[in-house]
Amino acid sequence: MQTKHEENMRGSEENMAEKPVDEKKLRYMEFINRETGWHHHTHAEDTWQFELLKAGDMRAVEEGILRFNSANTGHLSDDPVRNRKYLFVTSVTQACRAAINGGMDSERAYNISDLYIQKMDILETEEEICKLHADMMTFYTKEMAELDRKRVYSRPVVICMDYILLRKLEAARNMLKYSEYSYAEISAILAFSSQSHFSRIFKKETGYTPKEYRDRFFQN
Numbered sequence: 604m605q606t607k608h609e610e611n612m613r614g615s616e617e618n619m620a621e622k623p624v625d626e627k628k629l630r631y632m633e634f635i636n637r638e639t640g641w642h643h644h645t646h647a648e649d650t651w652q653f654e655l656l657k658a659g660d661m662r663a664v665e666e667g668i669l670r671f672n673s674a675n676t677g678h679l680s681d682d683p684v685r686n687r688k689y690l691f692v693t694s695v696t697q698a699c700r701a702a703i704n705g706g707m708d709s710e711r712a713y714n715i716s717d718l719y720i721q722k723m724d725i726l727e728t729e730e731e732i733c734k735l736h737a738d739m740m741t742f743y744t745k746e747m748a749e750l751d752r753k754r755v756y757s758r759p760v761v762i763c764m765d766y767i768l769l770r771k772l773e774a775a776r777n778m779l780k781y782s783e784y785s786y787a788e789i790s791a792i793l794a795f796s797s798q799s800h801f802s803r804i805f806k807k808e809t810g811y812t813p814k815e816y817r818d819r820f821f822q823n
Contacts, residue, residue: 653697657705659748667740687732691723698743704797779817786813
C-alpha cells in the first residue's frame with residue numbers, strides 16, 4: 604500500500620505533468636475572444652509608446668497611460684489589483700529595454716526599473732498603480748530627453764562622426780553582399796545600438812532595408 608506521502612508526491616507529479624498551456628486551451632480562448640470581439644493590442648500599438656520614450660518624446664506618457672488603462676491590455680489574473688501589478692511589471696520591463704536601446708546606461712536603467720517595481724509591490728489599489736505607471740513613463744522619457752541634450756556635439760566632432768558612420772555603412776554593405784552574417788550579427792559587429800537602429804540608418808542612407816539589399820546584391 605502507498606503511504607500518504609507517496610500519494611501526495613504522485614498527485615504533485617501528475618499536476619506538474621499537466622501543461623498550463625495546451626492546444627485545447629488556446630483554441631478555446633481564441634474562440635471566446637472572437638465571439639466577444641476582444642483582442643490584445645497589436646504589436647505596433649504596444650511598442651509605439653516605447654519608441655517615443657526611447658526618443659525622449661513626452662507623447663510617450665500620454666500613449667503609455669492610454670495603453671495601460673485600455674480594456675485590451677490582457678487578462679493575467681482574476682484579481683484586479685494583481686492583474687494591474689503584472690501589467691506594470693511588463694510595462695516597466697519594456698520601458699527599461701527601450702531606454703537601454705536608446706543609449707541609457709544599462710545599470711541605471713535596471714536600477715530605475717527595480718525601484719519602481721519595489722514601490723509598486725506595496726501598493727494596494729489599481730488607482731495607485733496607474734498613477735505610479737504614469738510617473739514611471741514620465742521619468743524614463745525625461746531621462747531620455749536629457750540624454751539627447753547631452754549628445755550635442757561641436758561641428759568638427761559631428762563631421763568626424765558622420766565620416767565614421769559612412770565607413771560603418773560601407774562595411775555593412777560589403778557584409779550583406781559577401782558574407783552570411785545575420786542582420787543582428789552585423790549590427791553588433793559594427794556597434795550599432797540595436798538591430799532596429801541599424802535597419803533604420805541603413806534604410807535612410809541606402810534606400811534599402813538590410814534584407815532588401817542582401818536579396819538584391821548578395822554574391823557567393
